[in-house]
Amino acid sequence: MENSRMIAYNALYDIEVRGQYSNIALGNSLRDSGLSDSDRGLATEIVYGVIENRYFLEYVIKQFSSIKLAKISPSVKLLLKMGIYQILMLEGVKDFAAVNESVELCKRISKKSSGFVNAILRNVVRSKGSIEPPSKENGAVEYYSVKYSYEPWLVDKWLKKYGEDFLEDLLEANAQKPKLYIRTNTLKTSRENLMAELAKMGIGCEACDIVPEAIRVSGIKNIERNELFRKGQFFIQDISSMLIGHVASPGIGMKVLDVCSAPGGKATHMAALMENTGEVIARDVHRHKLKLIKDNAKRLGISNLKVQLKDALLLDEESIEDFDIVLTDVPCSGFGIIRRKPEIKYKQRKDVECLPELQSSILENAARYVKKGGLLIYSTCTIEDEENIEIVRAFMKKSDEFRLEPIEGIHVDEKSQKSGYIQTYPNVHGMDGFFIAKLRKVR
Numbered sequence: 374m375e376n377s378r379m380i381a382y383n384a385l386y387d388i389e390v391r392g393q394y395s396n397i398a399l400g401n402s403l404r405d406s407g408l409s410d411s412d413r414g415l416a417t418e419i420v421y422g423v424i425e426n427r428y429f430l431e432y433v434i435k436q437f438s439s440i441k442l443a444k445i446s447p448s449v450k451l452l453l454k455m456g457i458y459q460i461l462m463l464e465g466v467k468d469f470a471a472v473n474e475s476v477e478l479c480k481r482i483s484k485k486s487s488g489f490v491n492a493i494l495r496n497v498v499r500s501k502g503s504i505e506p507p508s509k510e511n512g513a514v515e516y517y518s519v520k521y522s523y524e525p526w527l528v529d530k531w532l533k534k535y536g537e538d539f540l541e542d543l544l545e546a547n548a549q550k551p552k553l554y555i556r557t558n559t560l561k562t563s564r565e566n567l568m569a570e571l572a573k574m575g576i577g578c579e580a581c582d583i584v585p586e587a588i589r590v591s592g593i594k595n596i597e598r599n600e601l602f603r604k605g606q607f608f609i610q611d612i613s614s615m616l617i618g619h620v621a622s623p624g625i626g627m628k629v630l631d632v633c634s635a636p637g638g639k640a641t642h643m644a645a646l647m648e649n650t651g652e653v654i655a656r657d658v659h660r661h662k663l664k665l666i667k668d669n670a671k672r673l674g675i676s677n678l679k680v681q682l683k684d685a686l687l688l689d690e691e692s693i694e695d696f697d698i699v700l701t702d703v704p705c706s707g708f709g710i711i712r713r714k715p716e717i718k719y720k721q722r723k724d725v726e727c728l729p730e731l732q733s734s735i736l737e738n739a740a741r742y743v744k745k746g747g748l749l750i751y752s753t754c755t756i757e758d759e760e761n762i763e764i765v766r767a768f769m770k771k772s773d774e775f776r777l778e779p780i781e782g783i784h785v786d787e788k789s790q791k792s793g794y795i796q797t798y799p800n801v802h803g804m805d806g807f808f809i810a811k812l813r814k815v816r
Contacts (some may be wrong), residue, residue, distance in 0.1 A: 377412040378474050381419040382451060382482070388424060388716060390447050395424055396714050407649050410594050411564075422458045423451075425548065425715040426532040428522035430454040433504055437496045449486045452479050456494045461501055468498045513537065521548060523718045527708075539800070546800035551712040553593070555607040556615050556638075557586040559646050562606045564588060569625050572602055583785065584615045586642075602704050605672040610638045613797050613807035616755075617700065618642035620780055620809050621750050621797070626651040627697040632685040632739050632810070635662035637669045637678075637813040639700060644675045654696075656683040685735045692742045698750065703732040705753035707738060709806020720742060725757075740772065740791075740814075749775060749812040756798060761808035765794065 380402050387398035396660045399420050400749050410786070421624070423430065434453050435442055459466045467472035479487040497504070506520040513532060518525045521544040531540050531560045557564040568578040568588055581587035596602055596609065623629050631640040634655035644653045655666050655678055663680045670678045683689060685701075706725040707717045725736055736751055743749050753760055753769075767777060777793025785802060794810040 377408055377416040378407050378419065378455065378478055380408065381416040381423075381453065382478060384420050385423055385451050385455070386448070388420070389427075389451060389666060390779065395714055408751040417629045418463060419455055421715060422462060423454050425718075426462065426522050426548055427454070427460060428519055428720065429506060430522075431760070432506065432519045432782065433457050433497065435494065436504070437493045442608075444705065446483065446486070448482050449479065449490065452482065452486075452490055453493060454489065457497055460494065460497050465796065468501075471605055472498065487626075490571050507519045513802070514720060517541070517544060521545075524573070524720065526722050527718070529721075534576075542668050543798065544797075546716075547711045547715075549797075549799075549803070551611070552592050552803075553609070554581065554611050554615075554641060555588050555590055556584075556610045557588060558606050558608060558645060559586060560649060561604070561675050567601065567606055572607075574599075574601075581612055581785065584612055584619065587612050587615055594723065597636065599644045604673070605643055605674050608638060608641060608669070608673065609711075610642070611805045612712075613802075613805040615642060616783060616795065616797075616807065617702070617750060617752050617809055618646055620699050620784055620811050621700060622782070623647050623651070628695065629653045630692065630739075631655045631697040631700040631702070632683070632735065633657065633702050633704065633740075634680070635659065635666055637666035638665065639702060640678060641670055641675055642672050643698070643700070644670070644678045645673070647677060649677045651677055653678045654681055655679070656681045656685065658682070658684045679790070684733070685738060688738050688741060689757050694742065696742050696747060698748045699739045699742045700750045700752070701736050702750075704728065705755040706757055708755045708757060708798070709799070709808075710754045712805070725760075729759050729764060732760060733767065736768050738765060740768070740775065740812075745813045745814055745816065747814050749776075749814065751808075751810040751812065753808045755808065756796065756806040761779060761796065762794060765812070769812075774814055774816050776815050778811050778813040780809075780811050 387393040388395050430440055452475055456471055458469035460468055473493055476487050476491045479490045507515050507518040512528045514525050517528045543682040557567050564580060564586060571578050576593045577591035579589040581589060606712045617639050621643060623646055625647060627647060628651055629643050634640045635657040637655055640653050640655040657663055660682055663682060666680050691710040706728060711717050740749055751765055779793055780795060789795055796806050797807050799806055
């Protein structure tokens with residue numbers, strides 16, 4: 374059986390070298406590892422710690438290495454970052470253990486580099502009290518980019534948009550571990566009963582006032598093996614994502630379409646709000662993701678949901694003016710969920726510049742499926758105006774059929790809600806950064 378550090382290394386290699394998402398890579402590495410809960414926790418801590426602090430850790434390597442960073446192999450660079458993270462940032466790990474374990478791991482992966490790794494890590498230990506990011510006086514962008522590990526172009530963009538105080542608050546909030554929320558499946562239980570059952574298991578629970586189904590939980594381990602999860606009594610979902618179902622507020626017997634549905638959190642929420650009446654159509658362009666939606670719906674006991682393999686970029690003539698509510702949760706930059714997927718911080722500008730065109734095309738198609746008097750919901754998990762309110766305003770300039778409608782019954786940001794949309798920020802609202810717009814088809 375591999376130890377926790379080897380498991381962490383394998384996951385990090387898949388993330389940083391092979392480009393996998395952190396949650397998928399780590400899940401794959403842990404699934405059959407046989408690690409104890411404490412060792413799983415250590416592996417998880419190292420993986421996310423290294424990803425979250427990538428540029429700072431590389432900055433430290435450059436301070437101590439005679440070899441240029443670009444010349445160090447990806448494997449050795451990863452081992453150094455893992456070791457430095459444990460020395461500088463991970464409480465509960467002794468310096469000698471961080472060094473020795475890193476060197477032993479290096480002997481298994483790149484034996485000839487073990488002396489190099491040993492020398493750098495020991496120098497870091499000797500200098501750990503004096504290691505700091507570059508001075509802010511020499512440039513705010515470089516300072517924040519290194520300290521919080523972000524692409525410089527993104528720091529520069531946010532600094533100009535938000536100002537330094539808001540930027541620092543945002544980066545600090547994104548660096549915190551996100552709280553874990555679950556959505557009560559009201560088809561099977563009540564929030565009060567679910568909280569009582571979870572409490573019996575020693576799981577901390579706190580009801581969330583913003584969303585009536587939401588519970589903040591703590592102390593839950595191997596959540597997918599939890600008996601109540603397996604029975605379908607709850608779904609793992611952040612508050613900001615749950616808000617979408619209540620903005621749409623589907624009625625009994627309605628016909629609802631989710632054009633970009635996987636993994637089905639929002640679609641299953643609306644199906645539950647409709648009390649298994651009417652019909653919810655959940656579409657996705659990826660066949661393998663449809664199974665995920667089906668599995669979630671089956672576990673939750675949802676019978677009014679159907680899945681369809683459809684590309685949201687292609688107009689479906691048979692769906693024109695056929696739905697009471699159409700949810701358009703489009704692909705986006707993801708800059709609102711950095712706390713959950715820290716590798717998003719390292720997206721290049723070119724990776725996001727093409728998104729508004731894609732988002733606009735999907736929204737324009739989705740709008741064709743709404744009945745007169747029906748609702749069009751547009752949402753993203755980003756905080757970028759050009760992917761959010763600017764998309765909505767550009768759409769409304771092209772179409773005089775839709776109007777933004779005030780969002781009622783939710784108390785997040787009263788001012789913007791009166792204008793028909795919500796923008797949440799981790800540092801302001803304590804939840805993921807989401808955008809939700811509510812558009813009524815008036816003609």
